[in-house]
Amino acid sequence: MSETMLAVRRMTKRFGGLMAVRQVTLEIPQGAIASLIGPNGAGKTTFFNCVTGFYTPEEGDILFRGASIKGLRADQIAWRGIARTFQNIRLFGEMTALENILVGMHPRLKGGVLAALTGLHGGEERRAIARAMELLEFVGLAGYGDYPAVNLSYGLQRRLEIARALASNPALLLLDEPTAGMNPGETDEMMVFIRRLRDELALTVFLIEHDMKLVMGVSDQVSVMDYGQKISEGTPAAVQSDPAVIEAYLGTVSHTMMEEFDETPLPPEARG
Ligand SMILES: Nc1ncnc2c1ncn2[C@@H]1O[C@H](COP(=O)(O)OP(=O)(O)O)[C@@H](O)[C@H]1O
Ligand SMILES: [Mg+2]
Structure with a gap:
């Protein structure tokens, strides 16, 4: 029986009049590789910033291994076992x-x-x-x-x-666009590396990622955000064939991304 590593309940984060995250509920079981995808500006990084204590959400709750961490400071959350990387590299x-x-x-x-x-x-x-x-x-x-x-x-x-991020001995590792700026070879290596994080270090991994080949190849569960809301969730195959997801991506995504998104063949019943 596996424990729930992270449970976010009806979380809302506003910036002035903008609801960057709107009533999002999401659970990640221990040992999973979970992905959060969605067009630019969907609220993905803000979601991570709330979970890691960089922002405090106005509404909802965040449970880490069953205990609420909402309102704790970023360093307190890090000590409890959540580590992260940033969309823009932050090294000394x-x-x-x-x-x-x-x-x-x-x-x-x-x-x-x-x-x-x-x-x-x-x-x-x-x-x-x-x-x-x-x-x-x-x-x-x-x-x-x-x-x-x-x-x-x-x-x-x-x-x-x-x-x-691993140096603080986390149980849950959040990666914000780990392949941003990487070439295809480096991206493939990252896919193998993410599996090793789970398989060899027994980590639960939660990643924001735009590379659909990686997302579909590595994830046990995929959650999709658009305009602050969670619009779809499930296995990679289920999410990929969800019309709501295709619609969200068609509105904004570049052609190259759409080509990658289309790479996995549709199931026979979904073909014209
Ligand atoms: N600190 C902030 N102040 C004001 N608006 C913000 C701030 N951070 C993010 N936003 C806005 O919230 C929305 C979601 O942004 P973000 O979470 O970065 O999206 P994503 O990571 O999915 O691309 C965007 O409209 C963005 O401009
Ligand atoms: Mg982002």
């Missing part, structure tokens, strides 16, 4: 890859790595560095520990961001 560019991960071990501290390390002495510091090295290796950055983050390729910076 002048710090090394290793130092960026060490900072990730201390979500309470907003200062630099020196501040993060002041609390560590002797064996504790050695253990922290050993763990950071393990994480570098897990994300495919073995040997890059001494590189300033800014010198890493874009694809490697994305992986370093994930390593930093």
Whole structure:
């Protein structure tokens, strides 16, 4: 029997007159890979920002492993076991890859790595560095520990961001457009890597993603937002053939995205 990792109930977040998230209810079982998709401006990042404590929703509740986290600060939520990456990479560019991960071990501290390390002495510091090295290796950055983050390729910076998120030992990992700006080869590697996060680290993964091949290939469940509302949810196949989803995407999506979206053949009964 699997526990519910995240349960969001009728959550609403407004910016002035705009309802960026409108009465959205969504559950993610432990061990799932769940995706949140929808056109630009649908409210996906705002949804993540509410779950991770960057914003407090005006209405509704957010339960993490059965306990409400609504109203907690971002660092408190991080300590409870939710980590995230950002749509736009947020690394300390002048710090090394290793130092960026060490900072990730201390979500309470907003200062630099020196501040993060002041609390560590002797064996504790050695253990922290050993763990950071393990994480570098897990994300495919073995040997890059001494590189300033800014010198890493874009694809490697994305992986370093994930390593930093993993450093806080989360149970739930939120990835906001992990393949944004990646080429097709890097995107395929990311798909394999997301599976490893679940299979090897036993994480529950919740991702916002535009690449439909990745979404359809990796997700146990897909939720679709449009204009702040959840308009569809289900298996990749069910969501892909939902007329409401096709309509939402037809309105806004670029041709290349639509081509990718059409790549998986429709079931026979859906063909003309
Ligand atoms: N801090 C903010 N202040 C005002 N409006 C915002 C803010 N953040 C997001 N929005 C608006 O909320 C809507 C949803 O944005 P966002 O959650 O970023 O969408 P998505 O991630 O699906 O592209 C957009 O109309 C956006 O302009
Ligand atoms: Mg976004």
